[in-house]
Amino acid sequence: MIDSNDPIWNAIIGITRLGAMATMAELGCADHLAGGPMSVTELAGACGAHAPSLGRVMRELAAIGIVRTVGPDVYELTENGQALRGDVPGSMRGALRVMVEPGYWYAMGSIPETVRRGRSMFAERFGSFYDYLAERPEFERNFNDYMRVRAASISSALPTAYDFSGFGTLVDVAGGRGHLLAAVLEANPRLRGVLFDREGVVEHAREALGGRGFDDRCEFVGGDFFRGVPDGADAYLLASIIHNWDDDDGLRILDNVRAAMADNGRVLLLETVLPDDDSPHIGKEFDLRMLALFGSGKERTRDEYAALLGKSGFTLSRVLPLPVGASLIEAIPVQ
Template sequence: MPHSDDLLWGAVGDISRFAALLTMAELNVADHLAHGPLNTADLAQRCGAHAPSLRRVLRELAGMGVVTAAGPDAYDLTEKGTALRSDVPDSVRSSIRMLGEESFWYAMGMLPATVREGSSAFIKRYGLIYDHLAGHPDVSRMFDDYMTARAIPFTEGLAKRYAFPATATMVDVAGGKGHILATVLHANPQMRGVLFDLEYVIGHARQTLAAEGLSDRVRIVSGDMFAGVPAGGDVYLLASVLHNWDDDDAVRILRNVREAMNDEGRVLILEVVLPDSEEPHLGKDIDMRMLAIFNGGTERSREEYAAVLGHAGLVISDVVELGSGANLIEARRR
């Protein structure tokens, strides 16, 4: 084999390794191994799998360090593999399942066609992502779990590193299940919140916020952010929202927020901000998914966010590093 860059051959191997992890997540292998090692036949029976096929996947997973041999034809879960259990904090199982879900897997495989034609092959087959999710509740729940898991490190950074006004009302625009809003309110006990999202989403938010004991501090509102957002907030949070839309749509959303917020209000944009350098970066990886799934959705640099905000009559007042590749951009009326 001709010599080539290890990164390139690593990327070639990554597709196989991800497929093995996806199999582990879908078959719930980590949960079945949570209480100790099992031989392949017993594990296959519990997973509802074909034992010889599972054995080959376990061999790959052992090479990745998420399971380990525990005697002849038996395997045990490693500390690294514990992250694929469904019952542990910061589990990555839902994230792996979502990225391997049929429509998302199709989107990434069809990225060359998307780039050739300049429009998403995913949309051509499945329609707009939020319409697709609304019509497929199982996929929607998986997507919600993925977004929740992905947001955990960003959310913890937001609550610890940003100084919220003590008695503010925060409007979480397209706030999903409400986990970010709940984290902020727990950290700021005098604040109140408004959870704003599409009608099919807010049922999950009611359950989450009730379970967090926050029903009396949060108003839940359904609606379309392109038509308007709830008025009178002091802080408007857009977490992983603007990257779903092209610049024109992002400006429409921001103008609606600017019109709705109080005179001294602020807009908080929680996104992965692209660096100006050519170094590898989480945002560049995510941008490939945005390109594959959305027509116009894109990750942006700080300069690009400044331009979008400027068109909406807003100006950046601060940028806070949240860790894990995420940034919080604070903006106010110009």
């Protein structure tokens, strides 16, 4: 008998469960089942799949509660399975497709060799993860969907967890499509924003935020944070940025922020802050993903962030908890 509480067996069983759910996501099965129950043969025809093989996957999905059997070889979506539809808020379809994308899968499977050699096998084979994304538009879309779902609860919590009302201008450094910046601007009508990212990303952000009512108070600037960031702002937000880099590169980014900032400015790092003890924390899982994809990227403890910020001329003033294991780290320039 397999002990369902055994972490080793859970890992072994989990990989096939992931494969089954990823198959459902890749084939769009949940979208086809949205209208009601379907037989395996009907579903396979709609998905362009091999019916006997799909039937075996559906059997596993029924066992874990993603679908339920309502007749011989006939299935319908459960409430959990609804999240795999592509047309629902908070859809997890893109996230699952990311998990089994060949390069991402290679990175996770190569962790033993990454640890043995002390360098990311993914980076050695494919180069920069962000270049990898840019060269694969469909994967990039799925990854952005995954990040947007992860960020949704954070975006809604951030404007109330931290008081932005005292700032005139906020720069969102490497802000992607601007979801966090948009949430802060909506909650603070007098605040001006600057979305700063790579040229190609900025254009996508301009499209994503178009029609949101920010045209007169949101600027879009392309550039490279290793060379500099827009100057003169009251606060600089770096969301899930520093954890992508080792201490040396993290210092280069923070040094550029400090150089651009007034002496009364603020730097806000939205990161996962690791606990110092053995308690479970999602950041420990994220840390292994950083190891696999970036090699030098890593999650840090509060003390490690304080030390890094100190080397760039900042003092860590407070850490505010946010949903899904995230935290907002506020730091002020050393006077």
